[in-house]
Amino acid sequence: MLNPVFTAKHMKSLVAVFNAIAQDMKRSMIQDIGSAPGKEIDMLKWCSATALELVGQAGLGHRFGVLEGVESPYSIAIKDFFPAITKVIPLQAFFPLFYNLRPTALQRKLAEWAPLSSIRRIKEIIDVQDKQAQMILEQKKNGLANGPVDIDDGKEPHDIMSILLKANMEADEKGRLPEDQLLGQMNTLIFAGHETTSGALARILQLLAMDPSIQDRLRTELLEALTQLTYDDLHNLPYLDAICRETLRLYPPVSMMERETMVDHTVPLRYPIKGKNGEEIREIRVRKGTLIYTALKGSNRSK
Template sequence: MLATILAVIALPLAIGAWWLLKDLIIRSPLDNIPGPRSPSWLSGHLERLFHRHNGWKLHNELSDNYSGVARINGALGKRILYLFDPTALHSVIIKDQQFYEEASFSISFNNLMFGPGLVSTLHDQHRKQRKMLNPVFSIAHMRHMTPIFYQVAHKLRSGIERQVRQSPDDVDVLNWAGRTALELIGQGGLGYSFDPLVEDAKNKYGDVIKATLPAMFSLGGLLFLTPYVANLGPPAFRRWVLDNLIPNPKIQYFKGLVDYMTKQAKDLIAMKRLAFEAGDEAVMQQVGEGKDIMSILMRANMVASESEKLTEEELLGQMTTLIFAATDTTSGALAQIFQLLAQHPDVQERLREEILQAGCGQDIPYDQVVDLPYMDAVCRETLRLYPPATDVYRDSTKDMVLPLSKPIRGVDGKYMNELAVPKDTRIIVAIRACNRNKDIWGEDAHEWKPERWLSSLPSSVTDARVPGVYSNMMTFLGGGRSCIGFKFSQLEMKVVLSVLLGSFKFSLSDKEVVWNLAPAKYPTVGKTSTKPSMPMKVELLKNTSS
């Protein structure tokens, strides 16, 4: 009897130990791919990969010292493929994308954070959601929303001007950019105003969103455990466990942030549903007059067939995803542009002249503002060199073979034109590394040079066939999981730049600004601070008034 009990206990323990340690024992074709030596058999490269400062060094080492692909280690010897070869990326992102799914930890974590929205779903459910959302991110709809963007940008301008007249040496550009991005997705995306954009207004929603990515990244390797706990029992049980049995302060803090965002999204959906029930006049009285993204989506959902209709949870997931994704990434990109313009005053002045000539004191129409050549060059070059997201993760769902654009030399000394990728291999789609690849962009790939976009791109760029949806780069990804809102983001940046650069001059602050690695990078004052912030000196231009 005792022997039977011991056998029952030993068997699952042995299976679990084998599952954990098998990558340390079994050889893999990935072992022949060169990569940096693992600093730890227990955590591999994960501590460096998730370090908000030292992580940059690892990414630079991988992109500078390896040719399109490298192998790094996860926990307990798990092999991870770091990929920035354009041909291999085309296979992963487009050609064979059905066999390279969003990483399981990413899907599970996004689902817990946002619900079953666009970034949390796979296969037919994802395609159904994207099909319903596509029309509201079309160029025609962006053109319609341009006046709303300008209204918000002018409120931003007035708010900054009031602050500049009092203390021009310490304007937190990131804070203003984040508040503006939230207000733009609020009005254009949800038909709701979050922020009056006056200097002293408190905006808890914006503060929560800014705090979320640093809090998420601070969890480090705990993120990879998400798939193993996401389906343990019903949601009520998991919630009880989280509330009562996991005292980790980082997890509890992050939980509070997610709870707040979820509650706000539920309240917004309920308010919008009440307006629909009250009739067209009530909808027209909302911000955006019922032409915002969520109003259009909810209206389309009402008349959709049962097979195409989104559930209440899916609608909530779209709202939380839209608010979060459209705020942090775009505000960070805007802050990066203003910092670069301050570092290159000649570029700032040239861009200002282009804006003033195009606008002549008026708002620049959609078709003109999106095509201003120097404005477009500045935005493209910033998004190429400093993408908001450094990487994303994929998992292979079957044994695959990855083609390469150029052969690499294996650990055994032999050259390989393709890579054998076993099932369940984790792949890092290295966005930043691909965008900085010298084989594609030339020896000056690490330099910020807007002028490179003012003439024809070299054949090395066009021939590489980088599988990104935007301008030969991976910033907004590509294929079926590309960023659906990249036109929204582009319009937002260009409208804000056109309004602010016509009124203000931006210079660097005396305070040290450091960019931190995270799912969407963010700046802080110095390395010790965890509060997202980017102070700048802002001066009101002469002959400019409210």
């Protein structure tokens, strides 16, 4: 359903949105610095606010207003989500038991009764998240009901959710996603996109601050480019591209991935290893239901 979103033509249409958000960030930061000359700036905070607007406007067609100082329950919930999750990681062995409880209303009640404040906070965050997603979804549905969306005509809306909703409305009954799955897609898009984008931006700025020579070279490349960069202009900035790629290689926003095998499978090894008995192992037999962890950060740094 989302294939049309990731074409070069559609990505070009989003550059204006990204440029506008970058200018909003610049204005807000200048205003913040001007209010107290010499003050220390929390760049992670600014990157987080910018990432939320990027994902919100390009992904959902929704303006959160955090760069203008609008602090909503949703923006607070976004910031609190991962710290709250981190506190309950020691309990992850019990998560499958909790997830399998039905109906889901029982899950919510148990979360309310939990003796740990971090679990109750996660439940509150999810409630705020669901309420916001439901509101945005209704706005999108009402907008589509007023007219068709053509993602190639240069007109709004071009956001991912509008395109997903349009494709879902045009799908046959068998291939159509129920509303709860649409809400799940929205929540995943916001949380995953926001956290990874803000972390990557902040890391790039940190590394640039640690090496002034690289910072100066990048600044020269950007100053020689146009003020309002187009999609094609960005592809003609090799040093900026190299910095982004190298940062993501060394510090991937997602350092590890978990997958569960759906069928029995034999995985051939590129480099044979020796077992405890000294015998050479050239393949590994993996049974259905096995959890496999891929260490992306380790793989990226392996020589």
